[in-house]
Amino acid sequence: MHTAEHVLNQTMVKMFACERSFSNHLERKKSKCDYHFDRALTDSEAEEINTRVNQVLSQNIEVTERTLLRDEAAKEFDLDKLPDASGDEIRIVRVGHYDAYPCIGAHVNNTKEVGEFVLGSTSFDNGVLRIRFKLKRPQK
Incomplete structure (x- = not known):
């Protein structure tokens, strides 16, 4: 689940030079990510996001993890979104060369396991996109 969020976040960063989502709720049937943004997306931008995320997910990119001491992780990553009780060791999840981020959530072994990303809708209100x-499960 979180792997799709990481790919979406990195896609948003690359397309719009915005920060990663500041809030999210992730489930296979219905998920959302919120971004500090300055406008609504155009239909073509939403289509491009959907296309780019699925291009990355379909590449069968290996998803790995490593553990760093908090001080070491803080030199390379923003740890502000992690719970205070996350401890002295931080798990870094890497989606190939596409993205790396501290995360406590569940991840797949490679991106093809995620399935298809289906962008449902977007909305913009008061500086929040x-x-x-x-996610559609992959067919076996």
Whole structure:
């Protein structure tokens, strides 16, 4: 689940030079990510996000993790979104060369396991862009 969020976040950073989502709720059937943003997305931008996320997910990119001491992780990553009780060791999840981020959530072994990213809708209100999406399980 979190792997799709990481790919979406990195896609947003690359397309719009914005920060990663500041709030999210992730479930296979219905998920959302909120971004500090200055406007609504155009239909073509939403389509491009959907296309780019699925291009990355379909590449069968290996998802790995490593553990760093908090002080070491803080030199390379923003740890502000982690719970205070996350401890002295921080798990860093890496989606190939595409993205790396501290995360306590569940991850797949490679991106093909995520399935298809389906962008449902977007909305913009008071400086917050919300992207709603779901994941279609991969066919076996």
